[in-house]
Amino acid sequence: MDQVGMSCLKTVTKEFTLESYGKNRTEAVAAVFAKLKKEAYAAVDGLLIHMQPQDVILLGEEEKTKVQKFLGFFAPREIQDYYIKLKVIVTIQYI
Numbered sequence: 001m002d003q004v005g006m007s008c009l010k011t012v013t014k015e016f017t018l019e020s021y022g023k024n025r026t027e028a029v030a031a032v033f034a035k036l037k038k039e040a041y042a043a044v045d046g047l048l049i050h051m052q053p054q055d056v057i058l059l060g061e062e063e064k065t066k067v068q069k070f071l072g073f074f075a076p077r078e079i080q081d082y083y084i085k086l087k088v089i090v091t092i093q094y095i
Helices: 025-043
Strands: 010-022 048-070 074-094
Touching: 010 025, 010 048, 025 048, 025 074
Parallel strands: none
Antiparallel strands: 010 074, 048 074
């Protein structure tokens, strides 16, 4: 209790490399940032107060389109799959 009146807010900058899949680019990026939130909470020893991205670097992306057919030839439909890999540098404030 000798730290009464002192700031307990800590700031750290972390770098995360994350990858994810989605139906399109927007869903894939949203999935990466959902993973980022979980990773950031696990990376700090305390309660996360604020997280601000400093830089987002695209490491790789790939779009695949394939045709799926029911029983080989009935009702063909296109399935689109999007892969993205990002390096995200964030500043985290926690107590």
